[in-house]
Amino acid sequence: MRSDAATGTTSETGLARLERQVADDLGALNLPWRDWVPAEEDILDVAILGAGQFGIGVAGALKLRGIRNVRVFDRAGEGREGPWVTYARMPTLRSPKTLPGLSFGIPSLTFRSWYRAAYGDAAWEDLYKVWNGEWQDYILWIRKVLGLDVRNGRDAVDLIPAADHVTIRFADGSAQRARHVVVATGRGATGGTVPVPGTGADLGPDLVAHTSDAIDFAALRGRRIAVIGAGASAWDNAATAIEAGAASVTMFARRSALPQLNKGRASTGIGFFEGWQSLPDADRWRLGAYLDDMQSPPPHETIQRALAHPGISVHFGTRIVSATRQGDRVRIAADHGPSGDYDFLILGTGFRVDLAQEPLFSSVAGQIALWSDRYAPPPDLARPHLGRFPYLGDAFELLPKSPGAPAGLGRIHLFNMASWLSAGTLAADVPTLEVGPDRLAAALTARLFAENFEPIFDRLVAWEEEHELQDTAFYAPDYVNRTGR
Secondary structure: OOOOOOOOOOOHHHHHHHHHHHHHHHHHOOOOOOOOOOOOOOOEEEEEEOOOHHHHHHHHHHHHOOOOOEEEEEOOOOOOOOOOOOOOOOOEEEEEOOOOOOOOOOHHHOHHHHHHHHHOHHHHHHOOEEEHHHHHHHHHHHHHHOOOOEEEOOOEEEEEEOOOOEEEEEOOOOEEEEEEEEEOOOOOOOOOEOOOOOEOHHHOOOOEEEOOOOOOHHHHOOOEEEEEOOOHHHHHHHHHHHHOOOOEEEEEOOOOOOOOOOHHHHOOOHHHHHHHHHOOHHHHHHHHHHHHHHOOOOOHHHHHHHHOOOOEEEEOOOEEEEEEEEOOEEEEEEEOOOOEEEOEEEEOOOEOOOHHHOHHHOOOHHHEOEHHHHOOOOHHHOOHHHHOOEOEOOOOEEOEOOOOOOOOHHHEEEOOHHHHHHHHHHHOOHHHOOOHHHHHHHHHHHHHHHHOHHHHHHHHHHOOOOOOOOOOOOOOHHHOOOOOO
16 A cells, blocks of 8 residues: 555554444445355355456445355455556556445445545545555455455366356366356456567567566666557556666557547446447447447556657557567567567557457357357448457356357356457446446346245245234234235
8 A cells, every 4th residue: 555645654543434434334224135145065156256356346246235155266466466566557547536446336435435544635635546556455455344255376277167057177276166157357368468460489488578467677778679559558568668777669550640539438428338238239349349440549648658758769550570589689570660679579469359269268168159150240340359259148148159058158257358349348447347346246146046046935935033913912823924815
């Protein structure tokens, strides 16, 4: 947690007071709901892969709904989940500080309440955008204050669905069964990073890294760096390299110019959040294709940060022909760009969605329905890469490509970037944290109720805890739990 500039410490007293307020607010709302899902030994009701903001959001929403047999798994150590203190190399979130965060509609759980309790009202007024590390601290606080069950250092490597559960296999050889599995991995576990044709496989690991990799920027001091891509992360890494003392950073961009309008801001609103999933396929595709074509510009702060230092050049309208190893350097051949030798190459190409390339889905990838299986766009809207997105159901669940698909495929719910074409940004961006997790939790509530209907009905029939008329003249013990009609 970042120290307050005035006092040098966070206000533990303020946070303790806020946590008492959270407990009081939950009590006033009678939350969480009491347990209602019948327990079964050695099986979770819901397992969540990913303890970042959306994994914690789904876990919190489920607990508030009375679904407590939930566990979150993350391969990273505690405090290093997600991108915020690992490969997110911008200093602050790109979203405004006023977004509610993981509040579940409860004011005392908002980021604003947490920040003011931790750093004071004056610090909140002075804050421009949220520092990455503080956002990570806030997510960890939500996890703690709601008492969520999170297991770190658990790397899920395979999902094996059965008729009534899914088995998760972990890298250490262990396994866990769950009635439903939520894959809440952000931009990960969707098919890896976007490859660059012509890039030599022998460049790694000493001469190339993706922006999502751990990079020793100190080792790049005095070096000539090439960056492929001109999106926000490419600019973040270019800025980080030049700030670390790189001699120069040369950026290669295919596009003719940077995007000028952030259409993501214009498509952020409750209509888009609540309405995207219910649109006809043709409209979802048209909307997705348009936003994918337009892209979002890097924030102006990011550009200004990078260009505050001499040594960064950007070349538009270029195409990388090849990037090959030449001893201890990278030789880049580019059309309409500065071909030559560089000391290190950073790939700012983003992530792809192609579950056939994702090891986590190796047991089922060929059976998953894709958008290309369900919808044929008109020729002017053909986008082959969008066709590789999974075609998801209303509960973000995988759907079968054909009738012979494995039983239980629909017990796997994708709550990451792979859900974008089916559901919009509900599992993708900070502004949707207030809507997306609860949407999935509501769907899982309905599924668990239907799947457990018989024992729930039996419990209803057997219930006789409150003899309402016992203290009246009309008490009839012989008719307790029997109809008098």
